[in-house]
Amino acid sequence: MVPHLITALAGPLNELEQRILDATPAIERWFRLEWMEHTPPIYAAIDIRNAGFKVAPTDTNLYPADWHNLAGDVLPLAVQAAQAAIEKICPEARNLLIVPKNGTPSDSDLANLARLRQIFGMVGLNVRYGSIDPALKKNAVYPLPEGDDTGGPITFEPAQRIGPSALRLGLKHFDPCTILLNNPLAAGAPGILEDLYEQYLLPPLQAGWTVRRMSRHYQCHDDICKRFGKLLGLDPWLIHPLFAACGEIAPGARPDAAVLREQVHALLAKIRRKYREYGIHDKPFAIIKARGHPLHLVTVRDVKELDALLERLPKCKGDADQAAFGPAAGDLLVQEGIAEAGQIDGAAAEPVVYTIDRYVVGGYHRLRQQQAGPHGHYVPLAFPGSVQPPRLARPGHDEIAASNRFYLYGVVGRLALVAASYELEATDPQVLALHEEAA
16 A cells, blocks of 8 residues: 655655666665675665655664564565574574564564464474563463464463573574564673673664664765765765754753754754755654663654753653663753654554565554554555566556556665675674773
């Protein structure tokens, strides 16, 4: 299902889509060369906003959940991508250990894990779930939600160090070659996941938000989009959100008001200049991001609104927030706000792109309102443009236009994926150790 774009500024978007379609051979070669030099994350989910005049990523999650919200007909594509990833990582792999989130899983968590089991099971792997939750002392069996036909119950087993000198992670009578983390490691990497011997831990530990920094990711994305834009003769702003880093902030701390005010003012001024350049009459806004902090995902449209917000800013909500996001300090970031112009059932339809290895395997539209309508809060999309060459749209052929739109989303998602690969390389402990030795 393709959302209806309600914006009156459809012209620039059509121009952007056409520029991408015309440059398809150059784009695919560009990505191919990037992946020759850099390793993509094992999987990712990229939030995208389509404002009608620009399309850009707003979040890149390297521990993606909600795999069950993808359309069932993309399963063969996901399996093919997972097969390529496993063949590259460990061709002789037989066992896969999935590490789920800590705590009691929700129905959504179970459906997500069941879909992952289905995908990697069809690759030819024996899949089991090893929990690193210290509260789990014995096996816990959870039935799948009613109507889920992706397999039997899910059993969480306490993960343990196994093998000579306890250098590997596994289960009793289960020694995996590869470990798939589906746990965001909000409180940091536990010791049980460190110093593993000849096992592939995917994603690596530095993919957790206790190490990752949004500012580093978007700086990598900015650099990549500038190179990509130069290749296509394209303004990078059309595919990249402007941002400003404001340092780090602990979950319960108050921000430096002067720095935050200055960065919000400067960012809004940059957005206004871009709006004037493209003849956009919308009022610009910014999103404050600070994971685990009350300021996270707060919208501001001017400095006065920010000042009023800071005056009534509460302290961190408490232990629940600390447990959810971890006690460590994280980025305080101001990011360009991009309003979603697409609607389904009268709700804003925000695209989310899913990848395995370097391949786009599908996604869905997340509907933003309390009553999301007859389709629910998630509307799957099949990404026909990710498996077929894009075609020129003709009047009255909405399905071709849909394919082109999905291809555009796939390109934007893969640019974020390249940025994530650069980001992980920059924080790889082995690479950092080599740099220290060289220095």
